[in-house]
Amino acid sequence: MSEGWINVADAERLAAEKLDPGPLGYFAGGAGDEVTLRDNLVAWRRWRLRPRVLSTDVSAVTTATELLGAPLSMPILVAPVAYQRLAHPEGEVGMAGAAAAAATAMCLSTLATARPSEVAASAPPGRRWFQLYCFEDEAITTALMDEAVDSGFEAIVVTVDLPRGGNRERDARTGFKLPDGLHIPSVRAAIGDDRELLVEETFTLMNPALGWSDIEALAARSSVPVLVKGLLTAEDAVLAVEHGVAGVIVSNHGGRQLDCVEATADVLVEIVDAVDGRAAVLVDGGIRRGVDVAIALALGADAVLVGRPALWGLAAGGEAGARRVLELLQAELELGLALCGCASPADLSRDHVRRAPATSVYSDQ
Numbered sequence: 001m002s003e004g005w006i007n008v009a010d011a012e013r014l015a016a017e018k019l020d021p022g023p024l025g026y027f028a029g030g031a032g033d034e035v036t037l038r039d040n041l042v043a044w045r046r047w048r049l050r051p052r053v054l055s056t057d058v059s060a061v062t063t064a065t066e067l068l069g070a071p072l073s074m075p076i077l078v079a080p081v082a083y084q085r086l087a088h089p090e091g092e093v094g095m096a097g098a099a100a101a102a103a104t105a106m107c108l109s110t111l112a113t114a115r116p117s118e119v120a121a122s123a124p125p126g127r128r129w130f131q132l133y134c135f136e137d138e139a140i141t142t143a144l145m146d147e148a149v150d151s152g153f154e155a156i157v158v159t160v161d162l163p164r165g166g167n168r169e170r171d172a173r174t175g176f177k178l179p180d181g182l183h184i185p186s187v188r189a190a191i192g193d194d195r196e197l198l199v200e201e202t203f204t205l206m207n208p209a210l211g212w213s214d215i216e217a218l219a220a221r222s223s224v225p226v227l228v229k230g231l232l233t234a235e236d237a238v239l240a241v242e243h244g245v246a247g248v249i250v251s252n253h254g255g256r257q258l259d260c261v262e263a264t265a266d267v268l269v270e271i272v273d274a275v276d277g278r279a280a281v282l283v284d285g286g287i288r289r290g291v292d293v294a295i296a297l298a299l300g301a302d303a304v305l306v307g308r309p310a311l312w313g314l315a316a317g318g319e320a321g322a323r324r325v326l327e328l329l330q331a332e333l334e335l336g337l338a339l340c341g342c343a344s345p346a347d348l349s350r351d352h353v354r355r356a357p358a359t360s361v362y363s364d365q
Ligand SMILES: Cc1cc2nc3c(=O)[nH]c(=O)nc-3n(C[C@H](O)[C@H](O)[C@H](O)COP(=O)(O)O)c2cc1C
Pocket: 026, 027, 028, 040, 079, 080, 081, 082, 109, 110, 111, 131, 159, 229, 251, 252, 253, 254, 255, 256, 284, 285, 286, 287, 305, 306, 307, 308, 309
């Protein structure tokens, strides 16, 4: 079935047909008027590629790369997305299987419907990172982090753009809530409470007073690299590096937190320049095509993450569907590299991109 899809948009259409209005609104929606949600997509189209010809032999092109000192089949990772069993019964275990089959890394959300230990036990071996929300009760944060590291997760991604939940109006309209029986087992275990937690209730447990010194302390005591996710300015990127992170993830949470912030494609350059090679720089938001990945890499990102694309694959076809989406993106990137005159992701540079002319008919689509 998934063999019939030829791009991410096809998976999205299928997923939209399959999902009920509540979950669909939760997955697809953004904050407020969804200005940033839409801008994330459009912003990659405000760049143009500058391919080179004949100077590089592109008879053997690879998408393989290295990130935090370990190999990946491609610079495309699966972003942390909450409640994946709401999309498909295979949930996070299916997603982890898809990422493992594609030989890339998956980042498991704190708000996952499977615990890190379950993912480790049930999915084939693969590279996994854990996304951490810092709770007001530090014991919860520590318990979550410890379980992930003990389960073989190789990095901790601290999401820092959610001191409070964003204004998700689609959820208010549909009255979205988690169905009975679906919960966040690792948070429940860490809290030691077997009540079902509402989505907003979980957000109220996060620590709104989190600061850079907390990040520094966490990075210092972690046995695995710590990245921060949710930066949009050079100023914060410099602070992140100064406080000891191994990487920063340029992200506006897929347009779900503060509406009317800049698109990630528009702030990537200032952050890459501010970090200046002192930490890894990843970016997510609106990546839907291999050429979007190529543009991000050319602007200086080490890798990208995809949230909704992998989720649409999962919703439409379970693990096989998510795997198909990852394969499609990899194939598009591989072709894009060849046509740019690049034999590998590392060959892409700023010389391969330029701002689209303001007069381009596509620059705002
Ligand atoms: C339904 C949904 C749930 C998400 N849940 C989380 C989460 O639990 N933790 C987190 O750090 N980011 C979360 N994100 C943000 C993603 O990690 C990522 O930043 C975003 O999806 C990237 O944009 P894209 O969907 O356009 O690829 C979520 C995104 C979506 C769409």
